[in-house]
Amino acid sequence: MSARPRAAWPLVAVFTAGYLAAYLLPTVVGRLSSGLGLPPTRAGLVGSVLLLSSASAGFALAARVERYGERRLARLGLLLALAGYGAAASTSLLPLVVAGAVVGGFGSGTATAVAASGMAARPDPHRLTTLGLLSVSATAGALYLTLPHLGGGHGLPFAAIAGVAGLVWPATCRLPGPAAAAHPVGAAPSSLLPHRRTGAxxxxxxxxxxLAQNALWGVSGRIGLTQAGLTEVTVGAVFAVALLAGLLGVTGAGALGARLGRAVPIGGGTVVIAGCVLVSASARGLVSFASGEILWNVFYPVVLSYLIALAASLDPRGRWAVLAGSASSLGVACGPLTGSVLSAWVGFGGMGVVLGALLLVVAAPLTLLARPGRRPSPAGQQQPAAQPVGQLVGQPVGGEFGLSV
Structure with a gap:
């Protein structure tokens, strides 16, 4: 039996470790503000720097996972995450905290690049991605329930992310090394990136x-504490319930699979998310805040899983999955600062209007890219020479599912 089928579940574990920092962003930014006394904008900037480092890792490694091997790069990423976040947790000196966040963020991005590339190369990337999103949502939800009861300070969220990276390390033994890393069966050895227009x-x-969603996610803790008048324990409980509700969304996406294609879940889901952003940003109490956050987190991983599916279908070697994921991480990186600046200028409600409008605008091209009508070649097969670059892909790839955060 080849290493790839045996190594599927470790990719889910590495995916969880890589995505966890983004999922814990509100508490990371909030604790930087309350624990280190940083103004909200500066705390958001530190969160953006962390995630920008993560995105840069994805762009740097998009075409190099096969060359170096999944095992080696995954271990490097987890080691950097463990060292960087651990260092950030152990000191209150701001320059060292920022440096640790940068190192840890690069490690998270490296782990995510390995997971995205490996999942795209398998015949059922949608199923693997939904499993990864289930895992990271459950992990983050448990941490949101636990961290408020363990004390204050900025170090606990960083320590939690570092701890998960350490726990995932043994799983890398099941990933292929450089000698085992090979092109999927039937894949073209060419280094040319297919479907460049569509991918771009x-x-x-x-x-x-x-960017639109994580601008709100980065300041959601402040909305709950200041505008909605909730306690940290209550806000943490809302986030935990929201992330656990996201498990239902991911499970539904996995069960739904390709039955509705990709255009309806992506386009319709993005419109629903825009409405949730407006509700959350304008929340003045527990009911409105919890309603917006919970419904938002139900649809967010659903749409994300189909977006990753679409990116995975563009290149069986997983390069577009990594590049599109890194672009998404770049938007995540800009989110905290964007949210902090917008909320400072126009208030939380005005910020929600701007972000909701951006989501409605971006829903159109995403729906067009995902529309049915043309079938891509199955994952792991070479694209025909006559197939034009920029072909719009709308059908599932591989098995029942075809594909988170």
Whole structure:
């Protein structure tokens, strides 16, 4: 039996470790503000720097995972995450905290690049991605329930991310090394990146899609504490319930699979998310805040899983999955600062209007890219020479599912 089928579940574990920092962003930014006394804008800037470092890792490694091997790069990423976040947790000196966040963020991005590339190369990337999103949502939800009861300070969220990286390390033994890393069966050995026009539009749209949502996600803790008048324990409980509700969304996406294609879940889901952003940003109490956050987190991983599916279908070697994911991470990186600046200028409600409008605008090209009508070649097969670059892909790839955060 080849190493790839045996190594599927470790990719889910590495995916969880890589994505966790983004999922814990509100508490990271909030604790930087309350624990270190940083103004909200500066705390958001530190969160953006962390995620920008993560995105840069994805762009740097998009075409290099096969060359170095999944095992080696995954271990490097987890080691950097463990060292960087551990260092940030152990000191209150701001320059060292920022340096640790940068190192840890690069490690998270490296782990995510390995997971995205490996999942795209398998015949059922949608199923693997939904499993990864289930895992990271459950992990983050448990941490949101636990961290408020363990004390204050900025170090606990960083320590939690570092701890998960350490726990995932043994799973890398099941990943292939450089000698085992090979092209999927039937894949072209060419280094040319296929579907460049479609991939570029998808990456740009995913950047804006992620930026709009994570601008709100980065300041959601402040909305709950200051505008909605909730306690940290209550806000943490809302986030935990929201992330656990996201498990239902991911499970539904996995069960739904290709039955509705990709255009309806991506386009319709993005419109629903825009409404949730407006509700959350204008929340003045527990009911409205919890309603917006919970419904938002139900649809966010659903749409994300189909977006990753679409990116994975563009290149069986997983390069577009990594590049589009890195573009999404770049949007995530800009989110905290964008949210902090917008909320400072126009208030939380005005910020929600701007972000909701951006999501509605970006829903159009995403829906067009995902529309049915043309079938891509199955994952792991060479694209025909006559197939034009920029072909719009709308059908599932591989098995029942075809594909998170």
């Amino acid at each position: 539009v998808l990456a740009a749209a995913m950047l804006c899609w992620s």
